[in-house]
Amino acid sequence: MRIGIIFGGQSREREISFAGGRTVYDNLNKDIFTTVPIFVDSLGQFILLDWQYIYKGTIRDFYPPFEFLPKSIHGFQVYVESLGDLPKEERDAMIQKVGRKIEPSDLKELIDFAFLALHGPYGEDGAIQGMLDWNNIPYSGSGILPSAIGINKYIQKKLVAQASFNGPNYVTYKKSTWLKGADTKALLAHFESSVGFPFVVKAPSQGSSIGITVISERNEEKLKQALNRSFFLQEITAADWNTKTEHAKIKWVATLTDIRDGIGMPVNDVLQGKTIYHPEELLAHLNQSLSSKERVLLESLDNEEEIIIESFIKGQEFSCIVIQDEDGNPIALPPTGIVKGNDFFDYRSKYLPGMSRKITPIDIPGEQVELIRSECCRLYSTLQFNVYARIDGFISPEGEVFLNDPNTTSGMMPSSFFFHQAAEIGLNPSQFLTYIIRTSIQERIKDGKRSLRYKQLLATLDQAISSEKNSSKEKIKIAVVMGGYSSERHISVESGRNIFEKLSSSTKYQPLPVFLTGSDEQHRLFILPINILLKDNADDIREKVINFKGHHPIIEHIAKETESISSRYVSNAIKDPKEISYKELSELVDGVFIALHGRPGEDGSMQKELEKYQLPYNGSGIQSSQITINKFETNRILREHGISVANHRMVYKQEWLDAGEKLLSEIESGFIYPIIAKPSDDGCSSAVKKIKNRDELRAYTRLMFGEEAIQGSVSSSVLGLKYNEEFPQKDYFLIEDLVSKGNAKHFLEVTGGLMTRFNDKGNVEYEIFEPSESLATGDVLSLEEKFLAGEGQNITPARYTTNKADYEQVASEVRATLKRVAEVLNIQGYARIDAFVRVFENNRSETIIIEVNSLPGMTPATCIFHQTAINGYKPYDFIDNILTFGIEREKKKLAKI
The missing domain is CATH 3.30.1490.20 (ATP-grasp fold, A domain)
Known part of the structure; x- marks a missing residue:
């Protein structure tokens, strides 16, 4: 069955949509589905995307293609709308670099079903649902009417109030009134008297907490900033601008052009009536205008004309996924409580592991949990949602439930509520996606359009699900070990989950999730059930396995309630965590994928334990791992072999x-x-x-x-x-x-991946991938930029020169240095090497090594997957090669005994 995954789009949430589309693409069951990636750009054009671009970190890393970008001396990355009104021929030529342009009417020839991973306007507002209905293509989630309701917070609030739901008090406020020069002191008093204090300023058509501010201080300037934020306005005064350094001005423009934190591009200068498309043009415009004018007011071309001011609800925040049974009746999955460090659940808290805590079920009395569930189901039915929805709200200290943000779709990142709560009824991501597709086809049958065709499609799918579930095919059993006790434990869990999910949807492997905790003196291993595997972060998982005393009564109740659903997709599921020894692990699996980072994964200690039981594993051996974990020792050895490292x-x-x-x-x-x-x-x-x-x-x-x-x-x-x-x-x-440019003409930071295999003579040979150029927004690459989808900016391959003829000379020198590092350190399996590259006038280059990671991060957004894609490897292919090398290496060892 051909599943078209439609992702990207025109909204400010396009990066989360892009990352979610990649999650769906990777996790759909390969035995049942064929995936067709359909990228929608920010102009609304449909592109049958070449698969390798799915694994870029952000949309801007590949689109617009590099050769179509206007020169940017400050290195600004932009979306296609910043290129201005391009002629059709140029737009088509751009698309041909990354795939093939298709029209909506072409979709019926390419796909049998559309899985919608779009967010916000044009994605969850009924627009694309109507287009797919017109072209007789079944799609995931709600239909046109509930989608239109779900995106419009004004209509939502009226319907919610009419149906006697609790909700925050609110008023609306028009941008036209604000631009006339409102008195912020009077406004502050007006909002407080209308909705109470503190209050929330909210953009009504955005998701992912974009355009939202909590006003918790009676401060006129902060109110002004909040209103501008929700209207997607930005004011800058000459007094402020002209005191900034050149570096600060560039950073200010870069932040403003970010569609999540800033107002995005293009912008309109409200006072001068001029549209500005590119950040370089904006920087020049501000320098010129603010040399003679007191202020500039910028407005996004995608903005809000009217915003919502609503009361701040004091209480515990929650999010609840509602699905439906075979008869279309809503069932609320266990609601998740959110413990956060900020006033509200912001973008960073939502998507970066460890920045907030998701507690499932929410930690309140059972009768209050059931009240949340019943209210969410009632709202689901009231708004006529279908298939699934995510409903957010608060429960007050008095036990009142306030529902204030029903969504007809949900983020589909690996750690999203969407998968997190489905795991509580025993469905892994691959199985839950299959459920969504099957239930969506059932819903489309009810619409009375092409019903016979959709019934035939459903029957074919049911047969495939049954065959796959009851298959006796033997698969290679691989333990995926994640967690640890270092500062990298949360990223390790993200890597491990990604590996587990890739192997779960494969036809070759049967993964077993294993969590490691303890200390250097004692490694403790726990087999994980899927619901604990998908807990928010490593600390939550550790707490659950160490203190496991049975399942929460709410979870057991919901599991029974949804048994008819889970039994269709799941057989022989692991129910409880179980502590095991390395010996017991060796009796359960054929090999191990070590998804640990830092100690005890990259230091050789776990490898030592696995070798006692002849268990194949990924990555380098004991001795090499013991060297590369020690950055000082690594640098010393490399320097002795004539390889440049920092003092x-x-x-x-x-x-x-x-x-x-x-x-x-x-x-x-x-x-x-x-x-x-x-x-x-x-x-x-x-x-x-x-x-x-x-x-x-x-x-x-x-x-x-x-x-x-x-x-x-x-x-x-x-x-x-x-x-x-x-x-x-x-x-x-x-x-x-601090390694600097020196007298080089070009200077950049790169990260390069590699993979090994055995040649015909049984010797290890290296495949060095084209390194990525890493762009840090701060002093050094942050955790988010390395691993959080939509955050990091990586150009793959790295831009060593502007002259294509000179590129290969520099690129080959860099690859040769990375290969030399791998040989000196006896790296095996795969690795990531970080370095700085200086390129001089004669195109001579110098590569200065920063560090070597023998078990690099394998999160969905990590740039090693961008690099392997250039060489033709999808992430699963790369993982398969890594495992195959480890298994072959162990066979060679045993053959010598």
């Missing part, structure tokens, strides 16, 4: 205790600020900081050596740590020179 030294806690400030003076005598400080045996950008002065060096030292708390301390403030930022405490850390 570096170790700093030990005992030195600090003995010498104090004298140690800082000693460091300053050997290094010039700014310098880089980082743990010598951690990765994932945890505690990697650019240190600009002694105060920051002292603060870093005190935090690393445990002299101050990570959260809320003076040193934390000096370093500007974010809420809940991981910062490991150790007895030593590494200082390095």
